[in-house]
Amino acid sequence: MFEANHYPEEVNVALSDFLLRMADTSLVLGHRLSEWCGHGPILEQDIAMSNLALDLIGQARNWYQLAATQLGQGQSEDDLAYLRDAGQYRNLLLVELPNGDFGQTVLRQFFFDAYHFHYLQALTESGDENVANIAVKSLKEATYHLKWSSEWVIRLGDGTEESHRRMENALRELWEFTGELTTPNASDQLLTIMGLTPDLNLIRPLWEQEVQVVLAESTLEIPNRSWMQKGGKNGVHTEHLGFLLAEMQFLQRAYPNCEW
Amino acid sequence: MVAHPDLQTQFDLRVAEDQRIEPKDWMPEPYRRTLVRQISQHAHSEIVGMLPEGNWITRAPSLRRKAVLLAKVQDEAGHGLYLYSAAETLGTSREQMIDDLHSGKAKYSSIFNYPTLSWADMGAIGWLVDGAAIMNQVPLCRTSYGPYARAMVRICKEESFHQRQGYEIMMTLAKGSEAQRAMAQDALNRWWWPVLMMFGPKDDESPNTALSMQWKIKRFTNDELRQKFVDATVPQAEYLNLSIPDPDLKWNEARGHYDFGPINWDEFWEVVKGNGPCNRQRLEARRKAHEEGEWVREAAIAYAIKRKMKSEK
Numbered sequence: 132m133f134e135a136n137h138y139p140e141e142v143n144v145a146l147s148d149f150l151l152r153m154a155d156t157s158l159v160l161g162h163r164l165s166e167w168c169g170h171g172p173i174l175e176q177d178i179a180m181s182n183l184a185l186d187l188i189g190q191a192r193n194w195y196q197l198a199a200t201q202l203g204q205g206q207s208e209d210d211l212a213y214l215r216d217a218g219q220y221r222n223l224l225l226v227e228l229p230n231g232d233f234g235q236t237v238l239r240q241f242f243f244d245a246y247h248f249h250y251l252q253a254l255t256e257s258g259d260e261n262v263a264n265i266a267v268k269s270l271k272e273a274t275y276h277l278k279w280s281s282e283w284v285i286r287l288g289d290g291t292e293e294s295h296r297r298m299e300n301a302l303r304e305l306w307e308f309t310g311e312l313t314t315p316n317a318s319d320q321l322l323t324i325m326g327l328t329p330d331l332n333l334i335r336p337l338w339e340q341e342v343q344v345v346l347a348e349s350t351l352e353i354p355n356r357s358w359m360q361k362g363g364k365n366g367v368h369t370e371h372l373g374f375l376l377a378e379m380q381f382l383q384r385a386y387p388n389c390e391w
Numbered sequence: 392m393v394a395h396p397d398l399q400t401q402f403d404l405r406v407a408e409d410q411r412i413e414p415k416d417w418m419p420e421p422y423r424r425t426l427v428r429q430i431s432q433h434a435h436s437e438i439v440g441m442l443p444e445g446n447w448i449t450r451a452p453s454l455r456r457k458a459v460l461l462a463k464v465q466d467e468a469g470h471g472l473y474l475y476s477a478a479e480t481l482g483t484s485r486e487q488m489i490d491d492l493h494s495g496k497a498k499y500s501s502i503f504n505y506p507t508l509s510w511a512d513m514g515a516i517g518w519l520v521d522g523a524a525i526m527n528q529v530p531l532c533r534t535s536y537g538p539y540a541r542a543m544v545r546i547c548k549e550e551s552f553h554q555r556q557g558y559e560i561m562m563t564l565a566k567g568s569e570a571q572r573a574m575a576q577d578a579l580n581r582w583w584w585p586v587l588m589m590f591g592p593k594d595d596e597s598p599n600t601a602l603s604m605q606w607k608i609k610r611f612t613n614d615e616l617r618q619k620f621v622d623a624t625v626p627q628a629e630y631l632n633l634s635i636p637d638p639d640l641k642w643n644e645a646r647g648h649y650d651f652g653p654i655n656w657d658e659f660w661e662v663v664k665g666n667g668p669c670n671r672q673r674l675e676a677r678r679k680a681h682e683e684g685e686w687v688r689e690a691a692i693a694y695a696i697k698r699k700m701k702s703e704k
């Protein structure tokens with residue numbers, strides 16, 4: 132599907148790291164959203180969350196296929212998704228957190244979408260045309276996702292007393308996992324120098340702006356804590372990811388080397 | 392109350408001439424009641440039916456299978472929506488229908504009270520359960536009530552797609568490793584008889600069939616459809632090289648149909664009464680989703696009212 136681009140070893144390692152992060156992040160969030168299927172609060176929103184999940188799983192497949200191409204070791208998308216353990220997963224911590232109530236799911240989605248939208252937009256200018264192409268395709272979906280999650284954050288934040296209280300709880304739970312979204316690691320720094328990915332430091336103000344506007348309209352206050360959790364990008368996760376993978380990878384692990 | 396003779400005659404004539412009855416047309420009360428019962432039962436089956444397959448979305452064995460299964464279960468939610476809308480045209484609200492489901496007053500297809508124990512069940516459900524549903528539903532595309540018939544046209548298109556996907560899962564497993572073949576056979580063993588029960592009681596024990604046939608809500612009897620299904624499915628099982636768990640199953644040259652063994656109707660009625668392996672879990676999952684979603688629905692309404700007041704200022 133993709134033609135591999137040739138880069139110096141060090142750059143290709145960083146690029147693969149980035150591609151796996153994009154893939155893992157989309158897959159893990161898609162997986163979390165798919166847990167809602169059949170259990171949503173409103174039939175229409177059950178369908179909407181499945182839509183988000185399907186988009187993200189589709190995006191994950193594109194990123195995995197490109198990652199496999201750049202890694203050049205003959206792996207398939209499923210090898211990468213199903214046969215790596217938690218320590219090899221590169222997803223952002225935010226997306227592996229359990230769904231919580233609908234409010235927490237919606238807020239997690241909004242924090243992610245606000246980053247994802249601006250990051251993808253900048254990635255459409257990537258010097259690697261494969262990356263740029265996936266970003267263009269994904270951006271259309273992310274635009275809709277951001278609209279959906281912003282609207283729900285506002286609706287629930289400014290809804291009833293109970294919904295407001297639940298959103299405040301969600302904010303307390305999730306806030307410390309947002310720093311990682313726009314904090315570059317060593318791979319990011321190298322890829323930015325090479326013109327392959329945008330500088331995350333330039334994405335941060337865009338994310339903050341988006342969050343300020345939506346939270347203000349939701350009548351929710353931004354927490355004044357500044358300490359942020361990190362680690363997902365480098366394979367150090369929360370305790371939740373292991374369970375998620377145990378469930379997701381069960382068949383591939385129990386019946387190795389099968390066609391499904 | 393006796394219906395106005397002209398209205399009744401007009402109605403009977405339209406049904407006899409295969410014309411559609413539409414929401415604003417006069418219709419006899421028992422016709423309306425039968426439709427609400429059948430359509431809402433069908434809608435509930437779609438929604439409850441999301442649960443057994445939903446079980447395996449997080450465990451699907453490849454990214455492609457995961458996406459396909461999720462899309463399929465999402466389609467079922469969509470079918471539930473069209474059907475609730477069709478039933479609402481008869482004057483019963485979605486909320487009322489959902490309450491009736493949760494109180495146990497309304498029924499849904501008994502098949503969804505059986506557990507999904509392995510990945511092969513995703514294949515067996517698509518192949519057999521959706522296959523049986525198609526047998527039941529294709530004639531409903533010509534049912535006399537317009538909104539129901541139109542909803543069924545859309546639903547049947549998607550169902551036949553689901554059936555092919557299910558059969559493809561079975562085919563992959565049947566051609567796979569020994570463990571995968573065993574998984575496929577085990578799924579067929581467990582689903583075969585409950586699927587035959589999906590067509591409902593035998594004709595002489597089906598209280599609703601005669602009137603439904605007269606009103607052209609139903610077009611074929613339960614036994615006719617069951618036979619059609621068996622005849623269509625046996626060659627498909629042979630192609631998979633899997634055996635149907637019925638020692639009495641054999642081709643009857645004189646009838647031009649397969650004969651099959653006796654169905655365990657005691658089991659059928661027990662499951663209908665609520666004693667199937669998963670009846671309680673399925674209803675509990677639906678009630679839980681509804682109860683836990685209440686604050687969301689309230690907030691959405693409260694917000695909409697606030698917005699409206701702001702815009703009117």
